Amino acid sequence: MSNTLSIDGARLWNSLMELGEIGGTEKGGSRRLALTELDHQGRELVCGWMRDAGLTISFDRMGNIFGRRPGRDNSLAPVMTGSHIDTQPSGGKFDGCYGVLAGLEVMRVLKDHAIVTTAPLELAIWTNEEGVRFVPTMMGSGVFSKSIPLDHALAATDANGLTVGDEVKARGFFGDEEPGQHPVGSYYEVHIEQGPVLEANENTIGVVTGVLGQRLMNITVTGQEAHAGPTPMAIRKDALQHSLPLMTEILALGRSHGDSGRATIGQVAVLPGARNTIPGLVKFSVDLRNLDRTVLEEMANKAKMAAAAAQERTGLTFEVDDLQTITPTVFHYANVEMVDAACKSRGYSHQRIVSGAGHDACFISRIAPTSMIFVPCKDGISHNEIEDAAPTDLEAGANVLLDVLLRASA
Amino acid sequence: MSNTLSIDGARLWNSLMELGEIGGTEKGGSRRLALTELDHQGRELVCGWMRDAGLTISFDRMGNIFGRRPGRDNSLAPVMTGSHIDTQPSGGKFDGCYGVLAGLEVMRVLKDHAIVTTAPLELAIWTNEEGVRFVPTMMGSGVFSKSIPLDHALAATDANGLTVGDEVKARGFFGDEEPGQHPVGSYYEVHIEQGPVLEANENTIGVVTGVLGQRLMNITVTGQEAHAGPTPMAIRKDALQHSLPLMTEILALGRSHGDSGRATIGQVAVLPGARNTIPGLVKFSVDLRNLDRTVLEEMANKAKMAAAAAQERTGLTFEVDDLQTITPTVFHYANVEMVDAACKSRGYSHQRIVSGAGHDACFISRIAPTSMIFVPCKDGISHNEIEDAAPTDLEAGANVLLDVLLRASA
Numbered sequence: 001m002s003n004t005l006s007i008d009g010a011r012l013w014n015s016l017m018e019l020g021e022i023g024g025t026e027k028g029g030s031r032r033l034a035l036t037e038l039d040h041q042g043r044e045l046v047c048g049w050m051r052d053a054g055l056t057i058s059f060d061r062m063g064n065i066f067g068r069r070p071g072r073d074n075s076l077a078p079v080m081t082g083s084h085i086d087t088q089p090s091g092g093k094f095d096g097c098y099g100v101l102a103g104l105e106v107m108r109v110l111k112d113h114a115i116v117t118t119a120p121l122e123l124a125i126w127t128n129e130e131g132v133r134f135v136p137t138m139m140g141s142g143v144f145s146k147s148i149p150l151d152h153a154l155a156a157t158d159a160n161g162l163t164v165g166d167e168v169k170a171r172g173f174f175g176d177e178e179p180g181q182h183p184v185g186s187y188y189e190v191h192i193e194q195g196p197v198l199e200a201n202e203n204t205i206g207v208v209t210g211v212l213g214q215r216l217m218n219i220t221v222t223g224q225e226a227h228a229g230p231t232p233m234a235i236r237k238d239a240l241q242h243s244l245p246l247m248t249e250i251l252a253l254g255r256s257h258g259d260s261g262r263a264t265i266g267q268v269a270v271l272p273g274a275r276n277t278i279p280g281l282v283k284f285s286v287d288l289r290n291l292d293r294t295v296l297e298e299m300a301n302k303a304k305m306a307a308a309a310a311q312e313r314t315g316l317t318f319e320v321d322d323l324q325t326i327t328p329t330v331f332h333y334a335n336v337e338m339v340d341a342a343c344k345s346r347g348y349s350h351q352r353i354v355s356g357a358g359h360d361a362c363f364i365s366r367i368a369p370t371s372m373i374f375v376p377c378k379d380g381i382s383h384n385e386i387e388d389a390a391p392t393d394l395e396a397g398a399n400v401l402l403d404v405l406l407r408a409s410a
Numbered sequence: 411m412s413n414t415l416s417i418d419g420a421r422l423w424n425s426l427m428e429l430g431e432i433g434g435t436e437k438g439g440s441r442r443l444a445l446t447e448l449d450h451q452g453r454e455l456v457c458g459w460m461r462d463a464g465l466t467i468s469f470d471r472m473g474n475i476f477g478r479r480p481g482r483d484n485s486l487a488p489v490m491t492g493s494h495i496d497t498q499p500s501g502g503k504f505d506g507c508y509g510v511l512a513g514l515e516v517m518r519v520l521k522d523h524a525i526v527t528t529a530p531l532e533l534a535i536w537t538n539e540e541g542v543r544f545v546p547t548m549m550g551s552g553v554f555s556k557s558i559p560l561d562h563a564l565a566a567t568d569a570n571g572l573t574v575g576d577e578v579k580a581r582g583f584f585g586d587e588e589p590g591q592h593p594v595g596s597y598y599e600v601h602i603e604q605g606p607v608l609e610a611n612e613n614t615i616g617v618v619t620g621v622l623g624q625r626l627m628n629i630t631v632t633g634q635e636a637h638a639g640p641t642p643m644a645i646r647k648d649a650l651q652h653s654l655p656l657m658t659e660i661l662a663l664g665r666s667h668g669d670s671g672r673a674t675i676g677q678v679a680v681l682p683g684a685r686n687t688i689p690g691l692v693k694f695s696v697d698l699r700n701l702d703r704t705v706l707e708e709m710a711n712k713a714k715m716a717a718a719a720a721q722e723r724t725g726l727t728f729e730v731d732d733l734q735t736i737t738p739t740v741f742h743y744a745n746v747e748m749v750d751a752a753c754k755s756r757g758y759s760h761q762r763i764v765s766g767a768g769h770d771a772c773f774i775s776r777i778a779p780t781s782m783i784f785v786p787c788k789d790g791i792s793h794n795e796i797e798d799a800a801p802t803d804l805e806a807g808a809n810v811l812l813d814v815l816l817r818a819s820a
Contacts, residue, residue: 193640194637194640195636195637195639195640195641196636196640196641196645197640197641197642197645200645212639214639216685226605226606226790227604227605227766227767227790227792227793228672228674228676228697228699228766229605229622229624229672229699229765229766229767230603230604230605230606230607230765230766230767230790231605231606231607231672231766231790232607232669232672233664233665233671233672233673234665235606235607235610238661238674240657240661240675240678241658241661241675244654244657244658244661245658247650247654248651248654248655248658251648251650251651251654254643255643255644259642261643262638262639262641262642262643263643264638264648264686264687264688265650265651265680265689266638266680266683266684266685266686266687266688266689267680267683267684267685268650268678268680268683268689270675270676270677270678273676273677273678274676274677275626275676275677275695275697276674276676276697277674277676278674278676279675279676279678285685287638287685287686289638289639355639355640356637356638356639356640356641357637357639357640380636380637380640380641382637383637
């Protein structure tokens with residue numbers, strides 16, 4: 001690996017801007033929902049660029065796209081990079097697209113310099129990462145990693161009753177290959193952080209050690225609705241008053257369970273919601289996250305025990321509904337170290353970081369050693385038209401990707 | 411005053427049921443909004459009963475109705491009782507109507523026994539107490555006590571643009587008398603409690619010492635909306651998390667400021683209200699009540715100071731909007747004592763109580779010595795079709811009214 005070999009930041013930026021114009025929105029974002037005509041146009045544009053960069057294109061039955069660059073020993077499993085180019089309804093130009101086009105830029109540089117790696121390289125475009133038009137999210141990588149059954153994914157319907165299967169075929173991306181019948185030596189994905197940490201710390205690169213797991217719950221507190229005037233404090237069964245200590249305890253769990261601990265109450269309904277009526281019912285959401293599976297479980301148990309204790313203490317009813325458990329992803333140690341080494345070698349300011357949001361890399365990490373590279377995004381804002389990132393940061397992230405792909409395929 | 415003279419509980423109950431059928435609802439309540447055709451029918455029915463009981467009817471320009479029973483010395487200001495017969499949209503049969511019909515029942519008993527008091531007696535029906543169709547509430551007694559300007563009240567419009575003035579005239583209740591040009595010696599009003607205290611304490615009569623004042627506010631807490639996953643706890647500006655201690659402090663004010671202290675947060679909006687988004691904005695209502703004007707002011711000041719301290723401590727913005735101040739009403743000592751004495755004399759279980767809700771008696775207390783008599787209502791429920799009260803309790807309350815009216819006019 002030579003630090004004299006670097007990607008062309010302007011070319012990367014121009015490709016990002018050109019792709020972003022397909023489905024471009026007023027405030028400078030993009031709207032290209034998965035498997036729509038606009039997504040198709042985006043895929044055609046990028047596939048053309050991939051062919052120009054010397055890649056051989058193939059599809060699997062999930063509509064995942066692979067651009068392959070041969071190595072010296074093509075019996076080796078390819079070193080893969082990739083991401084997605086479908087967007088949120090009011091999405092930005094960088095979420096996903098940056099990962100795909102940084103990978104493309106690496107391929108372009110290698111072609112420019114006629115470099116041949118030992119193992120082959122591949123650039124993947126995963127179908128329907130956003131999960132907006134078709135649920136679940138991260139569908140293409142989920143099917144590829146055998147985490148989501150292919151039949152299940154192809155049968156998913158949009159609001160108009162169209163299926164993923166129909167739309168993959170209609171767009172011409174239904175390949176012969178069975179998803180996952182495709183070896184992966186290792187996988188690296190570059191992405192904007194979608195959070196505020198790198199910007200706050202003035203670091204250029206985030207060396208991603210994993211993706212937080214989640215425990216999602218709803219808690220319902222039932223007291224007794226009553227008039228605010230005539231009802232003395234001592235005989236009230238105020239569902240809000242008795243929810244406050246529990247909410248406080250639950251939010252504190254985010255601070256007392258390591259750097260990766262998160263606790264969020266994003267939805268609160270206080271009913272009946274009249275100024276002069278003591279609330280009889282409070283419903284709130286609980287979102288607990290941690291990188292450590294055991295600690296995450298501990299947080300969830302503490303939340304449930306706190307609810308049970310509140311019920312015991314107050315005589316009101318505290319009902320906890322478990323909604324969803326998402327297991328944490330811990331990236332492969334050697335891959336993380338390789339990203340770290342590339343940052344040091346390039347002299348980029350960097351830090352270890354965890355991802356709070358899910359990425360295709362989570363699923364791929366189940367079948368191949370994986371890690372991710374983050375770059376800052378402006379004000380930590382993503383899933384928004386005004387999502388933005390600095391060209392120099394995008395260039396730096398792509399250089400780190402170049403280095404780790406070369407090292408991994410050397 | 412003789413305990414051998416008592417009201418006829420069955421006659422009172424039957425009158426309540428008959429009036430309740432005008433605008434009767436499915437679940438046994440009544441819907442007679444102020445100055446509607448149904449309210450008119452109710453007024454005609456009760457005025458007929460008042461005439462039958464020997465009362466002389468007059469109206470003022472506010473549509474307030476007075477039924478006068480002469481005394482031995484008609485130069486004396488009348489001893490007055492009364493309440494209202496307009497209802498909530500889904501109102502009960504007892505709120506207001508009980509006060510009017512208990513007064514009527516007293517008049518009937520006095521006629522039955524040919525009793526002549528020294529001072530004259532009057533039964534008032536106040537216009538538009540509920541304030542549903544026309545705002546403000548307690549309009550008739552408010553105008554009568556010179557607390558609300560007559561012009562202002564007559565100009566109030568309903569949703570269809572009809573004015574109070576037009577409707578008072580259309581219903582034939584627009585009298586010559588200037589509201590308030592009508593002396594009142596003292597005033598007693600009997601009412602269902604509209605709260606749970608008497609029932610909880612198994613007491614028949616509430617000797618009402620006053621009506622709580624109110625301070626109504628809105629508090630808006632502004633933090634920073636952010637994604638729940640990527641944003642570490644340490645750099646969050648979670649508007650909900652930082653609202654919880656303030657809400658807790660405010661609710662505690664209700665417990666630390668005397669028996670009549672009340673603190674209620676009935677409305678809470680947590681925005682943007684997404685499960686995986688840290689709330690950037692929390693808005694909540696504050697309703698503080700107390701019988702003591704100075705203490706109520708102290709509660710309001712403590713709430714504001716707590717908000718200012720939270721802003722200082724957290725760096726988030728805490729904005730307090732004062733919405734309304736309602737001054738507490740403290741009833742006249744001698745009147746309260748007279749009600750108390752009547753309960754003792756009758757052997758009714760009783761207790762001192764404060765009213766959390768406003769009543770016509772609040773306004774009348776500004777111009778004449780006043781007190782109120784409460785009876786229990788089932789489960790403390792009022793302003794509801796299922797509002798209910800026990801015939802024996804209604805009878806007891808009317809007997810207390812009989813005793814105090816006789817004593818006051820003796």
